Amino acid sequence: MPAVIAKFHDRFPEVNVTIVECPVHLDAEQILREGRADIGFTLLPTTDEFEAWEILRDEYVLLIPPNTKFSDPPTWTDIATLPLIVPPADQPCEIDLYRHFARFAAPLNIVHKINQDSTIVSMVMQNLGVGILPRLAAEPIPEVIQTRSLPHRTRNSDLFARNSDF
Known part of the structure; x- marks a missing residue:
């Protein structure tokens, strides 16, 4: 995201951009309701109170340790046979991923639940398991880590605003 913001600022220097990170998508919705922001980004569907536009699809990938053979x-x-390192299920952006696991996967061998994306990548580098993350969250991915697309799974990012603003 920093590269996108820098490019936006270069192209539109008169537009003021302030980023407020919210741990829960409901916080971002509240900030828009209060008029403290004009637009927001979300990974989850919003209520009818907001207009949303999909701006990005980010595939989930397996992060495979160096020198590991994999199909x-x-x-x-x-x-399902791998020792997995994944974000916790209680993170709002991962709720849908865990629903996907429940629907399509055999019981998984989750050995670590880690909040920080960079920690997951570092643990994979140390051969402590196989990570699952959205590709953009995992970047920069070290060259020695192999990646494979997770079967049938992407994460959508939406731009959203109050309906009354449009």
Whole structure:
């Protein structure tokens, strides 16, 4: 996102951009309701009170430790046998991922639940398991870490604003 903001600022220097990170999408919605922001980004569907536009689809990837042999493309059966390092299920942006796991995957072997994306990447580098993250969250991905697309899974990012603003 920093590169996008810098490019936007270069192109539109008269537009003031302030970023307020919210741990929960409901906080971002409240900031818009209060008029403290004109637009927001969300990973989850919003209520009818807001207009939303999809701006990005980010695929989930397996982050595979260096020197590990792995089938391509992976199946859920393959993935279920791996020691997985994943974000916790209580993070709002991961709720849908866990629903996807429940729907398509055999019981998974989750050995670590880690909040920080960079920590997951570092743990994979140390051969402590196989990570699952959205590709953009995992970047920069070290060259020695292999990646494979997670079967049938993306994360959508939406730009949203109050309906009354449009």
